Amino acid sequence: xxxxxxxxxxxxxxxxxxxxxxxxxxxxxxxxxxxxxxxxxxxxxxxxxxxxxxxxxxxxxxxxxxxxxxxxxxxxxxxxxxxxxxxxxxxxxxxxxxxxxxxxxxxxxxxxxxxxxxxxxxxxxxxxxxxxxxxxxxxxxxxxxxxxxxxxxxxxxxxxxxxxxxxxxxxxxxxxxxxxxxxxxxxxxxxxxxxxxxxxxxxxxxxxxxxxxxxxxxxxxxxxxxxxxxxxxxxxxxxxxxxxxxxxxxxxxxxxxxxxxxxxxxxxxxxxxxxxxxxxxxxxxxxxxxxxxxxxxxxx
Ligand code: NAP
Numbered sequence: 001x002x003x004x005x006x007x008x009x010x011x012x013x014x015x016x017x018x019x020x021x022x023x024x025x026x027x028x029x030x031x032x033x034x035x036x037x038x039x040x041x042x043x044x045x046x047x048x049x050x051x052x053x054x055x056x057x058x059x060x061x062x063x064x065x066x067x068x069x070x071x072x073x074x075x076x077x078x079x080x081x082x083x084x085x086x087x088x089x090x091x092x093x094x095x096x097x098x099x100x101x102x103x104x105x106x107x108x109x110x111x112x113x114x115x116x117x118x119x120x121x122x123x124x125x126x127x128x129x130x131x132x133x134x135x136x137x138x139x140x141x142x143x144x145x146x147x148x149x150x151x152x153x154x155x156x157x158x159x160x161x162x163x164x165x166x167x168x169x170x171x172x173x174x175x176x177x178x179x180x181x182x183x184x185x186x187x188x189x190x191x192x193x194x195x196x197x198x199x200x201x202x203x204x205x206x207x208x209x210x211x212x213x214x215x216x217x218x219x220x221x222x223x224x225x226x227x228x229x230x231x232x233x234x235x236x237x238x239x240x241x242x243x244x245x246x247x248x249x250x251x252x253x254x255x256x257x258x259x260x261x262x263x264x265x266x267x268x269x270x271x272x273x274x275x276x277x278x279x280x281x282x283x284x285x286x287x288x289x290x291x292x293x294x295x296x297x298x299x300x
Contacts, residue, residue, distance in 0.1 A: 001096050001097070001098065002028050003020065003026045003027060003099065004016070004020045004097065004099050004101060004291050004295070005027070005029075005095060005097035005100050006020075006030070006100075006101045007029075007030050007088070007100065007103060007104055008102070008103035008267070008269070009029050009031035009035040009036070009037070010036060010037020010038065011037060011060070011063065011267065011277055011281050011284065012103040012268070012281065013029055013103035013104075014029070014063045014064060014066075015266075015288070016287050016291075017029050017067045017072045017074075018063070018066060018067055018072075018285075018288075019285050019289060021070040021072050025292060029067070030074075030077055030079050031074055032079070035060060035061075035064045036056070036057070036064065038106070039277060041056060041129055042055070042056030042148075042151070043128070043151065044056075044151075045059055047276070047277075049278065057129070059277070077090035077093070078090060078091045079104075081240075082241050083240075084240065084241065084260070086098065086262060098295045098296055099264070099291040099294070099295045100262065101256075101266055101288065102235075102242070102250065102263065102266070102269055103265070103284065103287070105269055106231035106232055106234070106268045108227070109230045109232045111196060113197075119199050119204075122201070122203065122205060123201065123204050123205025123222075123224050123225060124227065125224065126226070128151075128155050128226045129155065131224070131226075132152075132160075132226075134224070135160050135223055135224040138161060138223035139160060139161060139162045139163075139224075140156050140164070140224035140225065141164040141220060141222045141224070142163060142164070143166045143167070143196055143225065143226070143227050144167065145167035145169060145171075145172045146172075146174045147173075147174040147178060148174075148230075149167070149172075149229070150174040150175070150178035150179060152226050153182055153188050154178065154181055154182060162187050162188075163188045164222065165182065165188055165189070166191040166210060167191070167193075168195050170192050170193055191218075193212050193213040194212045194218075196210055196225075200219075204223075205222065205224065205225060206221065206222075232248065233248045241258065241260040241263050242260065243259050249272075250269055251271050252265045252270045253271075255283075255286060256270070256290055261294070262291070262294065264287040264290060265287070266280070266284045266287035270283070
């Protein structure tokens with residue numbers, strides 16, 4: 001019997017673990033892939049209070065080590081289901097919890113082009129920090145208009161010979177600071193009001209076809225395509241214990257509570273106004289403290 005089972009070892013889940021361990025609670029953290037979550041994709045975090053600049057990898061690793069040092073255990077098993085009686089069923093075993101914190105974040109959104117997945121690892125990537133090095137002195141494209149796409153374009157412009165930044169509108173959603181920096185880079189070419197229609201190549205990516213709002217087509221020869229069009233939650237498997245909004249985020253109107261007592265949602269996984277590192281760690285701490293306060297007491 002665990003006091004708290006935390007699903008997801010991103011910033012929200014690991015912060016929950018940190019607070020629960022410091023309160024002497026028996027916990028387990030499950031992670032399907034690698035610890036860190038989406039922040040691993042950020043080459044540099046420059047908006048976390050009191051830390052001027054830190055790589056996403058270092059941030060995640062520091063937090064992971066902090067949890068390990070307190071005796072926290074991260075189990076790399078995929079969670080398949082939460083039952084109404086607080087069992088967490090993974091690909092390997094069943095675990096019983098008193099309380100559960102869902103902190104599974106969100107996945108990279110796909111363009112859903114016909115052969116997109118076939119080209120992953122053959123030119124198409126969702127992580128510039130992870131794969132950017134493969135494209136030194138080559139031509140790449142970044143798709144998206146948020147902070148991730150802008151940061152990716154800037155990062156890749158220092159590696160690749162040329163970067164096309166393709167966005168479906170004129171205005172960027174990302175911060176003005178990054179938009180200004182992008183406009184200063186001579187090897188970044190903006191392709192605005194445009195959508196990618198096809199991904200082409202034989203054994204590896206060779207070109208993409210882009211269409212603008214007037215229907216004009218343009219073929220861009222590229223070696224790499226970095227898709228940075230946001231994230232989507234994957235919460236269908238928790239539907240028996242939480243309500244989801246129309247986009248698939250967990251509804252937790254009053255903060256971290258879900259519709260089921262003792263099951264909480266923290267971080268990008270839940271419906272909220274701002275998905276940032278700061279709000280993820282805030283959720284993580286609130287979820288842990290709330291779970292500790294509300295958890296069923298041991299029978300005497
Ligand atoms: P985002 O802010 O949701 O932006 C996604 C972008 O992709 C939008 O410009 C959107 O276009 C576009 N898009 C969505 N679906 C598309 C589709 N099917 N085809 C083409 N374009 C599509 O995502 P993000 O940039 O990954 O950022 C996620 C969150 O993390 C944000 O809150 C962001 O501020 C934060 N973040 C912060 C930092 C930082 O502070 N250093 C770094 C990275 C991310 P529209 O604009 O037309 O909707």
